[in-house]
Amino acid sequence: MRRSLVAATAASVLLLTAACGGSSGESSGSGDSTELTLAAVTPPSSFAVGEMAQSGPEDHYYQAVYDTLLELDEDGQPVANLVTEWSYDETNTRLSLTLRDDVTFSDGTAFDAEAVKANLEAAKGRSGEAGSALGAISSVEVVDATHADVVLSRPDPALLQSLSRSSGYVASPAALASPDLATAPVGSGPYVLDADASTAGSTYVYTRNEDYWNAEDFPYDSLEIRYLDDTTAILNGLRSGEINGVAGGTSDVTTGAENAGLTVTTYTNGGIEGVYLWDRAGALVPALADVRVRQAINFAMDRETIVETVKGGLGEPTVQVFGPNSPAYDESLEDTYEFDVDRAKELMAEAGYADGFSMTLPDFSPVYPDEQAAMTEAFASLGIEVTYSPITGDQVVGSIIGGQWPANFFNLTAGSPFEMIGLTLTQQSPFNPFKNADPEVDRLVQQAQTTSGDEQTAALQELNRYLVDQAWFAPWDAAEGTFITTTDVAVTAVPGVSVPPLTGFEPAGS
Amino acid sequence: MLLFLLRRLGAGVALVWVIATLTFFLTSLTGSDPARRILGPTAGLDQVAAKSAELGLDRPVLERYWDWLTGALRGDLGTSWFTNEQIGGLIGDALPVSLSLVVAATVLTAAVSIVLGVVAAVRGGWLDGLLQGISTVAFAVPNFLVGLVLSLVFAVELGLFPALGYTAFTDDPGAWLASITLPAIALAIGAIATVATQTRGSMIDVLQQDYVRTLRSRGLPTRSVLLKHALRNAAPASLTVLSLQFIALISGAVVIEKVFGLNGLGERATSAAGQGDVPLVLGIVVVAVVVVVLVNLLVDVVLGWLNPKVRIA
Numbered sequence: 001m002r003r004s005l006v007a008a009t010a011a012s013v014l015l016l017t018a019a020c021g022g023s024s025g026e027s028s029g030s031g032d033s034t035e036l037t038l039a040a041v042t043p044p045s046s047f048a049v050g051e052m053a054q055s056g057p058e059d060h061y062y063q064a065v066y067d068t069l070l071e072l073d074e075d076g077q078p079v080a081n082l083v084t085e086w087s088y089d090e091t092n093t094r095l096s097l098t099l100r101d102d103v104t105f106s107d108g109t110a111f112d113a114e115a116v117k118a119n120l121e122a123a124k125g126r127s128g129e130a131g132s133a134l135g136a137i138s139s140v141e142v143v144d145a146t147h148a149d150v151v152l153s154r155p156d157p158a159l160l161q162s163l164s165r166s167s168g169y170v171a172s173p174a175a176l177a178s179p180d181l182a183t184a185p186v187g188s189g190p191y192v193l194d195a196d197a198s199t200a201g202s203t204y205v206y207t208r209n210e211d212y213w214n215a216e217d218f219p220y221d222s223l224e225i226r227y228l229d230d231t232t233a234i235l236n237g238l239r240s241g242e243i244n245g246v247a248g249g250t251s252d253v254t255t256g257a258e259n260a261g262l263t264v265t266t267y268t269n270g271g272i273e274g275v276y277l278w279d280r281a282g283a284l285v286p287a288l289a290d291v292r293v294r295q296a297i298n299f300a301m302d303r304e305t306i307v308e309t310v311k312g313g314l315g316e317p318t319v320q321v322f323g324p325n326s327p328a329y330d331e332s333l334e335d336t337y338e339f340d341v342d343r344a345k346e347l348m349a350e351a352g353y354a355d356g357f358s359m360t361l362p363d364f365s366p367v368y369p370d371e372q373a374a375m376t377e378a379f380a381s382l383g384i385e386v387t388y389s390p391i392t393g394d395q396v397v398g399s400i401i402g403g404q405w406p407a408n409f410f411n412l413t414a415g416s417p418f419e420m421i422g423l424t425l426t427q428q429s430p431f432n433p434f435k436n437a438d439p440e441v442d443r444l445v446q447q448a449q450t451t452s453g454d455e456q457t458a459a460l461q462e463l464n465r466y467l468v469d470q471a472w473f474a475p476w477d478a479a480e481g482t483f484i485t486t487t488d489v490a491v492t493a494v495p496g497v498s499v500p501p502l503t504g505f506e507p508a509g510s
Numbered sequence: 511m512l513l514f515l516l517r518r519l520g521a522g523v524a525l526v527w528v529i530a531t532l533t534f535f536l537t538s539l540t541g542s543d544p545a546r547r548i549l550g551p552t553a554g555l556d557q558v559a560a561k562s563a564e565l566g567l568d569r570p571v572l573e574r575y576w577d578w579l580t581g582a583l584r585g586d587l588g589t590s591w592f593t594n595e596q597i598g599g600l601i602g603d604a605l606p607v608s609l610s611l612v613v614a615a616t617v618l619t620a621a622v623s624i625v626l627g628v629v630a631a632v633r634g635g636w637l638d639g640l641l642q643g644i645s646t647v648a649f650a651v652p653n654f655l656v657g658l659v660l661s662l663v664f665a666v667e668l669g670l671f672p673a674l675g676y677t678a679f680t681d682d683p684g685a686w687l688a689s690i691t692l693p694a695i696a697l698a699i700g701a702i703a704t705v706a707t708q709t710r711g712s713m714i715d716v717l718q719q720d721y722v723r724t725l726r727s728r729g730l731p732t733r734s735v736l737l738k739h740a741l742r743n744a745a746p747a748s749l750t751v752l753s754l755q756f757i758a759l760i761s762g763a764v765v766i767e768k769v770f771g772l773n774g775l776g777e778r779a780t781s782a783a784g785q786g787d788v789p790l791v792l793g794i795v796v797v798a799v800v801v802v803v804l805v806n807l808l809v810d811v812v813l814g815w816l817n818p819k820v821r822i823a
Contacts, residue, residue: 043781045548046594053550127561129550182594199603200595202773203675226675226771229781232658233771236673239666243674397551398543398558412551423552430554 034221036489036505039228039237039246043201047185049119049176050126052166054133055270055415055498057247059166063502064206064223066187067103068168069116070160071503076325076415076495078160082111082170082188092155092450099146103213105172105188113148116140118173120150130166133158133419155449157456158418165415165497190218190502202227217503219510231256238262244489247499248482251312257484263508264482265500266314267493271413271479272321272420273311275301275375279406280436280472285359288406292351294471298337299344300378307477310370315477319468321412321420323478325495328417328460333468341381348382356383359406362396363388371409403433411479415496417460421445424473440466518810522803526796533795534578537788538571544591544786565591578792587793592785597793600778605797607676607774610686611766612759614694619701619759620752624741626702627709627748631717632736641706649703653762657696657769664692674771693770697762701755708751712744719743746813753809757802 044061045052052062071081085098103111117140124134136156141149152159162168175186183200185193191206198205206223208215226243228234231253237243239260248254248264258264275297282289303317319337322328348354365372365388372388379386391399399405412431414420424431425441444463448456467473483491483500492504545561546553553561562568566577581588587597630641665673671692677685716722717740725735764776775794782790 043593045592048594054552056550127549127553127557127564129552132553132557199773201590201593201600201778202603227773228674228771230768230771232661232769233674236661236666237771240669240673242672392540392542395543398546398555401555428554430552 034219035224036220036222036245037224037226037243039226039234039243041227041229041234041247041249043227044204046128046182047171048126048182049169049171050123050131050134050167051128051182052130052169054129054162054165054167054419055413055496057499059497059499060223060225060502061204062166062169062185063189064191064204064225065106065185065189065193066169066171067189068164068166069097069170070164070168072161072164072494072497072501074492074494076497078164081164081168083163086160088452092157092452093152095150095152095159096143097148097150099148100213101146103188104211105174105186106192106209107172107174107186109172109174111170111188112145113142114145115170115173116148117142118176119170122176123167123169128166130162130169133162133165133167156418157449157452158416158422161416161419188212190215191223219506223502235260238484238486241486243486245483245485245491245505248484251314254314254482254484255312257482261487263485263487263489263491265485265491265493266480266482267500268316268323268325268478268495269413269481269498270323270415270496271411271481272318272323272475273315273371273411273477273479274409274473274475275378275407276410276412276424276431276473277407277471278400278403278431278433281434283403283406283434285357285406287351287353287357288359290351290353291470292347293353294474295337296344296347296351296382297378297384298471298474299340299347300381301337301474301476302339302374302378303476304339306371306374310374311477311479314480314482316480318475318478320464321424321467321473321475322417322460322464323496326417326420326460327457328464330461330464333465336468337471344382354383356385358385358387360387360389361408362391362399362405364391364396364409367393368409375409401430401433407474413479413498417464418449421448421463425467438470514814515807515811518807522800522807525803526799529799530579530582530792530796531575533792534575534788535571537786537791538574540786542786544788547785548592578789582792582796587796588789590782590787590790592782592787592790597789600790601775601793601797604773604775604778604794606678607772608760608763608767608776609801610676610679610690611693611697611763611772611774612756614690615698615701615759615763616752616756618694618698619705619755622698623702623705623752624709624748626706628713628736628741630706630710631713638710641710645703645707648699649707651699653696653700654765654769656699657693657766660692660696661769676772676774689772693763693766693772696769697759697766700762701752701759705748705752705755709744709748712747713740716740716744749809749813753805756805760798760801 038060040060041057044058047062067082069081069083070078073079082100082103083097084100087096099113099116105111120134120137120140123131124137125131136152136154136159137150138153139151141151143149170188171181172186175181184195190209190212192209194205194207204225208221234246235256238246238257254264277288277294279285279288287293298319307313307315307317316324318334320329320333376386400408412423414423423429425445426432427435427437444459444466448459448463451459481498483493485491488508490506490508491500493500494504545558545565549557549561566574589596590600626641630638661673665671671688675689677689679686722735722740725739763774764780767774767777775798779791779794782794
């Protein structure tokens with residue numbers, strides 16, 4: 001019993017001690033402008049080049065240690081980084097690169113054309129989105145130490161965008177073959193991962209790369225990224241100043257952050273939300289093969305109200321699958337499908353579906369209850385009866401790609417019009433599950449891929465007009481992302497990417 | 511005593527095997543698609559198939575089970591499908607977080623509940639009623655709610671404790687204590703109510719025994735009668751409840767770790783289960799069951815020390 005009493009006394013003393021000295025446990029990040037602490041809602045999947053997503057909430061883990069060949073400017077356009085100059089040949093199948101000559105990796109290896117060749121070839125063989133985006137590369141030819149030619153099997157207008165994102169990460173060639181690269185990155189980036197201070201899968205601590213060639217773009221001396229997936233914990237961390245920034249997620253989080261006096265930065269993140277009409281040939285639902293039915297569905301969508309009520313205002317209503325920052329975007333198309341249920345019913349009647357029809361869609365209500373309710377209401381206004389079929393979260397994408405559903409609510413994110421084309425319009429596109437073919441679409445895609453400049457822009461806009469006219473999709477809005485920061489941190493976002501790049505963070509007022 | 515321990519140990523090993531096996535087959539037969547989750551929505555079907563093969567998911571489930579089991583017996587729990595980290599390392603990082611939290615909550619529970627239970631039993635009257643009322647409320651309030659309030663008041667508003675994260679004891683003992691204080695209190699509230707009520711009841715029973723009256727009539731000091739004789743006899747029941755509470759605290763820690771951003775076993779288990787990271791889920795289940803078995807064994811030993819009749823049973 002004496003031991004119990006001793007334990008009780010000790011615990012009480014310890015608790016009092018903790019209460020008095022609790023502030024010592026406050027995080028390093030707050031209040032010191034040379035340290036930045038970010039939260040990410042997912043841990044890093046792999047630091048091996050080619051294995052990561054094209055763009056996602058985990059970008060900061062990688063951007064800290066890797067430079068990209070190109071980078072995106074504030075308008076989302078590729079600009080120089082490790083590559084200082086670039087040009088295509090007249091067939092758009094040979095991309096000539098000029099490289100910096102003053103960059104070394106953290107293991108001392110020099111960055112040169114051989115490193116570019118080794119990285120692009122290694123990444124291309126990997127299975128992640130970053131690797132898949134390099135599929136058009138057939139080889140890389142080293143001209144000299146600072147010049148390399150990327151040879152393509154076909155024109156790939158999205159390649160420069162990809163090289164500005166995760167596909168352009170460059171690791172030390174000496175580390176590329178090592179399986180350790182997945183967890184122990186060796187790059188030339190602004191920071192170096194401090195493995196001793198980090199906890200795998202939880203907290204990643206980075207210290208400044210003292211030899212970094214572009215240090216002025218990264219004002220913080222150290223960076224810590226914490227994996228946190230609980231909204232309450234994230235908001236408490238921001239309010240107490242223990243973390244300085246996190247991607248906003250839902251409108252509820254954003255509202256909570258605004259109420260707490262935190263800074264909320266809003267930007268278009270490349271996502272297009274809405275009803276994607278996959279079964280345009282009518283394999284599962286014959287009615288969807290009729291363009292008038294697809295147009296009717298578009299007329300039945302009250303996009304303004306949906307964005308305001310369902311998305312909490314975080315979105316730009318649109319009828320196009322190419323966002324406002326895309327060269328394919330055409331503002332004049334936004335009037336095409338003004339909300340008009342009467343017009344929608346007329347079109348349904350003309351198509352012979354005055355009484356509507358029925359279809360089975362995946363039940364997303366556990367994740368997107370409001371979106372599903374809005375979609376159901378729109379369909380119901382046309383007499384379209386929807387039966388929802390239960391589905392687990394990790395079966396969603398596979399079932400869509402496998403052609404299980406005629407349509408569904410979805411959010412597709414693309415950094416460039418060519419990425420969206422690759423995702424949805426070609427015979428190889430994963431989100432063209434019924435392999436719908438249209439000679440006009442194929443012609444316009446081909447034209448856009450093989451031209452450049454104004455000619456390319458014109459082709460993209462013509463393609464966009466055709467898709468809107470034919471109602472291939474029923475988009476609602478160009479999604480807006482938010483990034484929440486403490487008031488001592490300023491953020492500059494880049495349109496079309498999931499989270500602002502690390503170059504976009506600086507002490508407020510600096 | 512040795513035979514007693516061996517029997518318990520054998521049962522524990524069998525329990526670990528049964529639960530690990532059940533977990534393996536339950537997680538393997540859910541029809542989930544981890545390859546798709548890893549590769550993202552834009553990956554083609556052929557890429558997903560290749561990734562599935564890389565993970566070994568194209569092999570028969572029994573073959574995968576055998577590989578996992580033999581690996582686990584060698585101490586190799588495999589690699590996380592999603593972070594490519596060694597499971598042993600991930601659990602090794604998370605286990606001290608959870609154990610710190612649960613042990614601190616248990617110590618807190620033992621200390622506070624015994625004091626409350628004894629005071630309530632001995633003093634009786636309005637104090638007993640008040641303590642019982644508080645216990646009822648504490649038992650009824652969900653611990654995550656307590657955690658939220660504690661975090662908002664003492665971390666966010668007053669800044670006395672960190673709102674997030676865990677500091678290892680070896681790095682900074684003071685910061686370690688600060689990092690687990692609020693989570694431990696939030697976790698312990700319900701357990702304190704339960705164990706205090708049990709202690710109170712046991713003490714009242716014991717204090718009505720003839721030998722206590724005899725001790726008092728012989729003039730032994732009240733403190734000695736209460737603490738040296740009565741409490742020792744009341745302790746086994748409380749200890750049994752406390753051991754059950756320890757196991758309940760391990761599961762309760764899942765939510766508390768989320769609220770306070772502690773990357774312990776619970777946090778990792780929920781993330782891994784959500785992602786379909788089967789190797790990590792299996793590793794955590796095995797370690798959690800081993801901890802529970804060891805705690806039960808320890809409690810049995812202590813109970814045997816307190817009451818020799820338990821050893822015979």
